[in-house]
Amino acid sequence: MSDLPGPGDVVDGFRIGERFHAGGMGVIYRVTGPDTGFPLIMKIPRLGPGEPASSVISFEVEQTVLAALKGPHVPRFVAAGDLERQPYLVMEEVRGRSLKEWVGDGPVPLDEVVRIGIALATALHDLHQQEAIHLDLKPANVVFRPTGEAVLVDFGLAHHAHYPDLLAEEFRRPIGSAPYIAPEQVVGARSDPRSDLFALGVVLYELATGRLPFGTPTTPGGLRRRLYRDPTPPRALVPALPEWFQELVLRCLEPDASRRHASAAQVAFDLAHPDQVTITERGRRRRAAGPLTLLRRWIKAAGYEPAPLALPSTELSGAAIVLACIATQHTNEAQFEAIRQTVRRLLSLQDARRLAVATVIRPTPELGGSSADETAAHQRIKHLALLRHWAEPLGLAAGQVSLHVIESGDAAQALVDYARANGVEHLVIGAPPPDVPLRGILGTVATKVALEAPCTVTLVRPPGRR
Numbered sequence: 001m002s003d004l005p006g007p008g009d010v011v012d013g014f015r016i017g018e019r020f021h022a023g024g025m026g027v028i029y030r031v032t033g034p035d036t037g038f039p040l041i042m043k044i045p046r047l048g049p050g051e052p053a054s055s056v057i058s059f060e061v062e063q064t065v066l067a068a069l070k071g072p073h074v075p076r077f078v079a080a081g082d083l084e085r086q087p088y089l090v091m092e093e094v095r096g097r098s099l100k101e102w103v104g105d106g107p108v109p110l111d112e113v114v115r116i117g118i119a120l121a122t123a124l125h126d127l128h129q130q131e132a133i134h135l136d137l138k139p140a141n142v143v144f145r146p147t148g149e150a151v152l153v154d155f156g157l158a159h160h161a162h163y164p165d166l167l168a169e170e171f172r173r174p175i176g177s178a179p180y181i182a183p184e185q186v187v188g189a190r191s192d193p194r195s196d197l198f199a200l201g202v203v204l205y206e207l208a209t210g211r212l213p214f215g216t217p218t219t220p221g222g223l224r225r226r227l228y229r230d231p232t233p234p235r236a237l238v239p240a241l242p243e244w245f246q247e248l249v250l251r252c253l254e255p256d257a258s259r260r261h262a263s264a265a266q267v268a269f270d271l272a273h274p275d276q277v278t279i280t281e282r283g284r285r286r287r288a289a290g291p292l293t294l295l296r297r298w299i300k301a302a303g304y305e306p307a308p309l310a311l312p313s314t315e316l317s318g319a320a321i322v323l324a325c326i327a328t329q330h331t332n333e334a335q336f337e338a339i340r341q342t343v344r345r346l347l348s349l350q351d352a353r354r355l356a357v358a359t360v361i362r363p364t365p366e367l368g369g370s371s372a373d374e375t376a377a378h379q380r381i382k383h384l385a386l387l388r389h390w391a392e393p394l395g396l397a398a399g400q401v402s403l404h405v406i407e408s409g410d411a412a413q414a415l416v417d418y419a420r421a422n423g424v425e426h427l428v429i430g431a432p433p434p435d436v437p438l439r440g441i442l443g444t445v446a447t448k449v450a451l452e453a454p455c456t457v458t459l460v461r462p463p464g465r466r
Helices: 054-068 099-104 110-129 166-170 194-209 220-227 243-252 264-272 291-302 312-317 333-348 376-394 411-421 445-452
Strands: 014-022 026-032 040-045 077-080 089-092 142-144 150-152 321-325 354-361 401-407 424-430 456-460
Touching: 014 040, 040 054, 054 077, 054 089, 054 166, 099 110, 099 142, 099 194, 110 142, 110 150, 110 194, 110 243, 110 264, 194 243, 194 264, 243 264, 264 321, 264 354, 321 333, 321 411, 333 376, 333 424, 333 456, 354 376, 354 411, 376 401, 401 411, 411 424, 411 445, 424 445, 445 456
Parallel strands: 321 354, 321 424, 354 401, 424 456
Antiparallel strands: 014 026, 026 040, 040 089, 077 089, 142 150
């Protein structure tokens, strides 16, 4: 069908309103129809004479992927029209500010970049957990709800592991937006969720510096340069940026996906806890690589072929954030060792797993008590040292473990909130003592956490205590 409907026309019960957007692949209208409780838009692909076949394929892809997704980070799917008669997609109109508006204001203050990055990484992790990869992440495809959640839009280039990848079957060339496309997409690989992390790194770089790390290449050769060339380090452009931020961004932009963060949840975690980011040469870098290094990389890139991956959710299970809850106010070495053994076993399942070790202490007034030992700073240092002492026998690399002292009068709620805010997938905590009566058990911190945590919880008791 080549003719597009106009304002006032009715298509399958949906009345066409104003034209909301017109792009190369289709036209978007505001529409009214059955009461859904939220505003609607209709997306109609361009299928007239001279339009590329990719318009049809992208329409099929978006219809399939969007209908399979749910949650606050994607538009709600409502209806789809028949491809032969009148193709269309009706979905929620997400009303909020587009990320593209922030990019136009760049460089953006660091605290704002961090807030945006956490929201965007959280949205990507939710998408990847549903077996989908966006593969066209860019500022124009992100909208922020008034409540702060990032919403990913335009799934025409996406891949869902449960459905055939029509774009990969039909095309043997890079598909995506040139400034943001990952190196593995350049060579035709479309099944790695870490491709979205590369694009996320480009977005963070662009927000913080006002520039694109790889420019806007227009040729295949220009796209392939990101397989071996470094971008200018962000701190060389904006010296005020901290080393931890450069470390994180350049890690996202690694040509080899295995050298990036293992999941979007880990990116969000590092953005939220910059003091826990391990600084390597990446964070201290002041200039791009020299000619000899580029030559070695170019030779390696000539034979670059990404390794095949399992389902996105399977890959993410190996990149889980494990939270060990340690009651540093008490001395129970047997309990501490039992938790340590359980954590060691969980971490041994996959090298990419990250460990967060946390304790909850009662809030301390900033001015502290009557002695130096009672000051808020001293209390925090003391408990951090206890957490470090607990974690040392695990022998983990600096970038694999982080330590957190949380001040709260409600330990159980503080741990549940921490797990929810940081994408924790497995929480380990000491079980209540066996001699506590049932009524008492129901009120313990461990029991409350087990009942309310948004993740898998393992209650640990020392051997011999049942």
